[in-house]
Amino acid sequence: MSWMEKLYQTYEAGVLLDLPIEKRLMPTSHTVQNAHINIVIDGEGNFRGASVLEKTQIVLPATESSASRTSGEEPHPLADKIQYVAQDYESFGGQKKPYFEGYKKQLQAWCESEYTHDKVKAVYRYIKKGTVIADLIAQHILFVDTNNKLLTEWSSDDEQPALFKVLPKDKGKLDQGSALVCWTVQKDSDPNDATWKDKTIQDSWIAYDTSNSSDMGLCFITGENQSLGVNHPKKIRHSGDGAKLISANDSSGYTYRGRFLDEKQACGIGFDVSQKAHNALRWLISRQGFKNSDQACVSWAVSGKPIPEPLTDAWSLLSGDEYNLDVVDEPVNQESQTTPDHTIDLGESYAQKLKKYMAGYAAKLSPTEQIIIMGIDSATPGRMGILYYREMFSAEFLNRLEAWHNQFAWAQRHTKELPSIDGKKPKTKVIWPVSSPVPRDITKAAYGENVADNLKKKVIERLMPCIIDGQPFPLDLLMSCVRKATNRVSYASDEQWLWEKNVSIACALYKGYYQRHPNLTQRRNYVMALEENYHSRDYLYGRLLAIAERIEEVALGISGENRSTTAARLMQRFADRPFETWRTIELALQPYMQRLRVSRAGFLTNQLKEMDVILGLFQHDDFSRKEALSGEFLLAYHCQRQKFRTKTEAETIDDTTSQGDTE
Numbered sequence: 124m125s126w127m128e129k130l131y132q133t134y135e136a137g138v139l140l141d142l143p144i145e146k147r148l149m150p151t152s153h154t155v156q157n158a159h160i161n162i163v164i165d166g167e168g169n170f171r172g173a174s175v176l177e178k179t180q181i182v183l184p185a186t187e188s189s190a191s192r193t194s195g196e197e198p199h200p201l202a203d204k205i206q207y208v209a210q211d212y213e214s215f216g217g218q219k220k221p222y223f224e225g226y227k228k229q230l231q232a233w234c235e236s237e238y239t240h241d242k243v244k245a246v247y248r249y250i251k252k253g254t255v256i257a258d259l260i261a262q263h264i265l266f267v268d269t270n271n272k273l274l275t276e277w278s279s280d281d282e283q284p285a286l287f288k289v290l291p292k293d294k295g296k297l298d299q300g301s302a303l304v305c306w307t308v309q310k311d312s313d314p315n316d317a318t319w320k321d322k323t324i325q326d327s328w329i330a331y332d333t334s335n336s337s338d339m340g341l342c343f344i345t346g347e348n349q350s351l352g353v354n355h356p357k358k359i360r361h362s363g364d365g366a367k368l369i370s371a372n373d374s375s376g377y378t379y380r381g382r383f384l385d386e387k388q389a390c391g392i393g394f395d396v397s398q399k400a401h402n403a404l405r406w407l408i409s410r411q412g413f414k415n416s417d418q419a420c421v422s423w424a425v426s427g428k429p430i431p432e433p434l435t436d437a438w439s440l441l442s443g444d445e446y447n448l449d450v451v452d453e454p455v456n457q458e459s460q461t462t463p464d465h466t467i468d469l470g471e472s473y474a475q476k477l478k479k480y481m482a483g484y485a486a487k488l489s490p491t492e493q494i495i496i497m498g499i500d501s502a503t504p505g506r507m508g509i510l511y512y513r514e515m516f517s518a519e520f521l522n523r524l525e526a527w528h529n530q531f532a533w534a535q536r537h538t539k540e541l542p543s544i545d546g547k548k549p550k551t552k553v554i555w556p557v558s559s560p561v562p563r564d565i566t567k568a569a570y571g572e573n574v575a576d577n578l579k580k581k582v583i584e585r586l587m588p589c590i591i592d593g594q595p596f597p598l599d600l601l602m603s604c605v606r607k608a609t610n611r612v613s614y615a616s617d618e619q620w621l622w623e624k625n626v627s628i629a630c631a632l633y634k635g636y637y638q639r640h641p642n643l644t645q646r647r648n649y650v651m652a653l654e655e656n657y658h659s660r661d662y663l664y665g666r667l668l669a670i671a672e673r674i675e676e677v678a679l680g681i682s683g684e685n686r687s688t689t690a691a692r693l694m695q696r697f698a699d700r701p702f703e704t705w706r707t708i709e710l711a712l713q714p715y716m717q718r719l720r721v722s723r724a725g726f727l728t729n730q731l732k733e734m735d736v737i738l739g740l741f742q743h744d745d746f747s748r749k750e751a752l753s754g755e756f757l758l759a760y761h762c763q764r765q766k767f768r769t770k771t772e773a774e775t776i777d778d779t780t781s782q783g784d785t786e
């Protein structure tokens with residue numbers, strides 16, 4: 124139960140933070156729910172008016188049972204549905220069972236206790252009159268038919284009422300009795316008349332609820348004898364979440380509890396501890412959690428201090444700063460260097476900026492600051508489980524995160540919106556910042572844009588140990604990304620931007636995989652630019668493919684043709700049978716080279732020279748081997764294309780149109 128203890132400690136630290144009211148931790152003995160109707164009364168309990176609330180989420184007092192209710196009668200103490208707060212609900216043909224008596228009895232007990240509140244008394248005086256629905260009908264909030272029964276659907280040609288727009292429908296019908304009512308009590312001396320925003324009411328209910336707890340026992344979190352929790356909170360991921368992390372309500376049948384007579388003997392958790400821990404988790408997820416359908420992952424410092432989000436890319440962490448490949452920063456710790464080495468400097472500049480970013484967090488966090496990473500998901504609507512949980516010191520966490528962003532960094536395709544000119548629609552510019560890929564994009568790069576939610580969850584589960592624990596990247600996931608990037612013909616003509624994005628993701632994963640390869644002898648540090656002195660067969664073939672594609676692209680651009688090149692169409696075949704396919708590509712280039720000899724002779728000469736140099740670097744029979752290419756050829760192919768983008772040549776045409784840089 125270490126996670127429960129850490130969340131409890133986080134709550135105690137979080138309440139001390141100076142935050143706006145809407146961002147503060149929810150108090151204990153309260154729950155979150157969507158409110159639909161706000162009834163306004165005065166301090167004597169007289170009706171003054173009502174209004175419909177749209178998308179309004181409020182924090183309302185709740186008992187331990189009502190906060191976790193799914194069915195049956197468990198009224199909230201103050202704000203609740205019409206079937207609870209309206210005595211005349213049944214007389215107006217309410218569809219559900221009326222629970223007014225239980226609501227009234229509970230509210231009366233609060234009003235008669237030493238912890239009562241004047242506004243709560245005003246609400247009690249009003250609901251005793253039994254005119255809630257009649258007043259709301261008069262205010263045109265609720266609607267009835269000719270038989271004075273509450274409508275379940277709006278069949279009139281008139282505009283649909285506001286309440287009918289916000290209430291959930293089942294097969295086109297709704298129940299007005301399911302609308303949740305909250306209260307505003309107008310008093311001359313109190314400017315804060317909304318009861319759900321009044322902290323004195325919250326404190327009043329907490330004191331009263333705590334005084335009623337009688338189930339005492341040993342709390343396994345604090346080690347103290349205190350009131351134990353029985354029904355633990357739900358609504359952890361959102362207001363409609365019915366799944367619980369702790370639940371033992373199946374007291375008969377198949378459940379086996381070992382040598383214990385009841386669940387409290389197995390593990391007792393204090394009511395206050397459970398409330399605070401679940402509230403802290405709910406607060407963290409809404410504030411900084413990563414959500415993927417029903418899956419939620421969150422990382423935090425127990426002290427409440429900010430930390431970097433592990434499930435995002437470096438480009439987002441660094442505020443979207445653009446690493447311009449045309450500009451080379453000054454080399455670090457190199458006093459004399461007339462010609463900067465672009466290959467080394469690009470990676471070094473990125474690494475230095477990332478190191479400074481992490482150092483900024485390290486300066487705010489003590490070396491022994493506790494960092495928690497937690498992932499949760501639910502297999503059923505009522506049960507939730509912890510998928511991933513780690514505790515570590517801040518120094519270790521920041522080092523692991525920096526290692527992930529460094530090792531899996533590559534030039535990634537992004538778009539940047541340019542300032543609009545003369546009120547026209549702003550244009551976008553394609554940029555290639557050095558960054559790690561975001562996990563959600565890795566999933567799509569491996570399995571396609573329409574990947575199922577369950578598969579997304581599985582990929583996130585597998586990536587968490589790679590990011591947080593420094594484990595090797597899964598080989599099958601890498602190969603899926605490589606195959607998807609190689610199969611260029613599967614992308615439509617207007618999706619070439621997506622193919623470029625997936626190629627850069629595959630390159631980042633291939634680079635990172637070999638930096639963490641399980642076999643130490645096979646580990647290799649690829650740099651993030653073209654390695655002209657690296658003579659691997661797969662790498663050289665990748666460079667050849669990029670050059671062949673470039674020659675044909677320029678020739679097509681001169682004649683105004685807009686179609687894919689032979690190299691692009693045969694990319695998948697080239698990866699499987701490079702020697703045979705290269706002969707086909709080379710023959711297809713002949714007419715284009717004839718065209719370039721007339722209009723771009725200098726450009727063609729340079730490309731052929733570079734091609735000849737590459738062909739001369741193959742070792743013995745490497746060139747004619749029938750073995751398929753590994754993902755390494757994508758690194759060379761991508762780097763060679765990046766070199767073409769950043770190289771200024773008088774003979775070349777604009778790469779923005781020739782290489783599909785527009786979406």
